[in-house]
Amino acid sequence: MKVVNNKVHSVDGLGIMKGRKAYTDDFAEKDSLIIKVLRSPHPFAKIKKIDDQEAKKLTGVEMVLTYKDFKRIPFTRAGQGYPEPSPHDKFVLDEYVRYIGDEVLAVVGSSDEICRKALDLIKVEYEVLEPILDFEQAIDNQVIIHPEPEIHEMFDIGFKPKRNIAAAYEMNVGDVEKSLAACDYVIRETFYTQAQAHVMLEPHTVNARMDYQNRICIYSATQTPFHVRRIISQGLEIPLSKIRVIKPRVGGGFGGKQAIHGEMLVAFVTYKTGKPAKIVYTRKEVFESSYTRHPMRLEMALGADKNGKLKAIDAKVLSDTGAYGEHALTVFMVTGSKVLPLYNKVDSVRFVGDVVYTNHTPAGAFRGYGAIQGNFALESAIDILCVKMGVDPIKFRQENMMKENETSPIFAIMGEGTAGTAMNMDTCKLEECVERGLKLIDWQSKYPRIETEDKIKSVGMAIAMQGSGIPYIDMGAATIKLNDDGFYNLMVGATEIGQGSDTVLTQIAAEELMTSVDKVVIYSSDTDLTPFDVGAYASSTTYVSGNAVLRAAKELKSRMVEEAARILETKIENIDFDGKRFLNINDKKEISLIDFSNQITYSHEQKQLQVTSSYVGHKSPPPFMAGFVEIDIDKETYEVEIINYVSVVDCGTTINPMLAKGQVDGAIVQGLGMAFYEDVQYSKTGKLISSDMLNYKIPTRLDIKNLTTVFVDSYEESGPFGAKSVGEIGIDTPPAALANAVYNALGIRITKLPITPEKIYQEMRKKNEK
């Protein structure tokens, strides 16, 4: 391979570095109306009265929008395919507000300042209601967060709003109780994972204008432009054909931008007034009023026999979806489906639980969703079990974990909202990942700990798996066009959000067309101009959209060869195309690609050669990895320093090895953030405390010493040039690896994320008291 799996610079890095216009707000019309949202000061309340008379009199105020301005059409902002596996439980504006930061009303005015002044003049009377702020108290609480009659599920997801349940699920393989009873060793432990904030540096941003065909043209910093178009159409009853959604460069998403945030209000204002409008979330709004990761309680029971065989896994999970049920079920499913198959030799598995409403900021998609929570619980529990059994946790994993050519019944049972898809692990290099990781971290000499005067050094590890798109659901499509002078346009619906998909997809096309990256010009995600794609989520782009690009390139190539055969007056099978010229192997006559493309464009039997192909996965080959952390703990302060994080990853072929490494590095650091200190925190009254970057710390340069990220050789037959996905897998292991390292250092088990020095101190005190 010449382009794929080679060092290729990203196709857009230079222009981005130079500061060229690229992001959503760079394209906002200068005279855009500004939309500012009045946000609820109460965690749960009913709006009794809105007095906006004074505000409306203010010069420059265009309108004040309240729930009365919108038809009551419930929808979900989740940004998923249709019908969505999320409850339709959200209105653009509603007479109830369900968390501090929820939308009360919107002011539309000529400037930020005028909007702010108008907001100050508006008086809202609320009937303040008792909130639910503890997710363990939500089910069957006398408070019902969603009493409204119009809300509904699209198909059975266990939606029971009267009980504050947004979704529920249960699955059983074998009889877990029976197997646990027969086990020689059983451990039970309850784990808690916290809400994490995405903190993509570009805030949620949308702007719109009516174009000269009187259609609404929306720029949005979204991961799912086609879903955005559909949801706007359904929610505002604007014909789909009247809406164009353009996704320009996106300044990070990590799942947060899979959802609809400002789109509804902006589209409504522009469609209604005919004037351009925009919304840019403040950082406070991003924290308070967009999404977090779902906090969870995971009650785990593991059982093994005396021969070191893991026999049973029982996982009872409670997940907190906050005020709205976006991704309630899907995140929950992944907690089981992309975690439990890691140990596929068990007799029985149970995965059961509920996803509940609370009066907190809604939870939504976030890189590694469900998997990071499940991985923390399972991979911590495995180490706990090994301690109880007195066996080596590495050996135990090596004996019990998934291997190549094996499978798990869970794949067929659990999908994301619907049943899953049975599949074999045609590529699974987990054994090699573990072996290499052990060497790279130098486990032998550091496990379990090395004590010096003031520090304890230790190591910990965890294994993980992810998926590559959602089989039979996620569809990606690509169009490739041959131009005169022999270069190509590649149009994809796939959504570049900073993960490098434009570069990776360009490489796939260039490889197949035997040309260089600069001869393939990519344009992504414009609902008018590019073919459909579900968007950037579920680690689907390289695998699903990449396969679509590969198909399109193959088909275009055969169309070109057909035409060349006609020009060179021979049969197709006599044509040899090397990316630069077509050769008739019989008479050695040839035509260069440039002459060929010019001829069919301008001079003889002219035609446009262009092909559109699409791809839907029939399976979702999981990438695998082993993550190893080396830490130093200060004996006095319990401050933990990360000395190195070793990631050994099997993601099939790395289409772009540098960008793949970037995906893993970036995800590891986000995972370390969650493991160590990132924590969405509320006051007792439900107000977000961590509403800016001073109170919500993300890792800085000073926190990161060494990341050792390597890839094992692996080739997934079903993937484009052997690739699987790599976008999410990196985030899964840090919490469990860190918890295990802390145990190895100090003999204490932290079961509640994040793992802070305070928690370590408390556990140490308990231990020393004993």
Next chain:
Amino acid sequence: MKINLNINGVSKAFLIQENEYLLEVLRRNDYTSVKRGCDNTSCGVCTVLFDGKPIPSCSMLAIRCEGHEITTVEGIEKEAEKLANYFGELGADQCGYCNPSMALTVYSLKKENKHATDEEIKAYLVGNLCRCTGYVAQHQAIKKYLGDES
């Protein structure tokens, strides 16, 4: 009110509000390479050079910039290009929202201390957050750029 600002070596008159921050004035006037990422000077994507020193433009009143030289990434194009090359080589590009501000900050570091140690580099750039890359590839690229004598 009207003020004169020298941006990237060109002096121009700008209409501003008295309480307006430099970031708003720049973005309003199409210097869109300067980004906004937060509300309280904690992310660094709004960095510009103020008489050659990196500052967050979101907390600098525009009115205070009269008589000073403001540089955005467009003003150091050649340097940005060099840095972009090292970013490309090391795979340090992701969403890029932090990149123009990074270019300005490391350019200024290079002028001050091109033999900066690892720790000095990190300390100098600590205010420039990045949520995508995990920093390691960026760090390697920045080191190469600092060592580039061309």
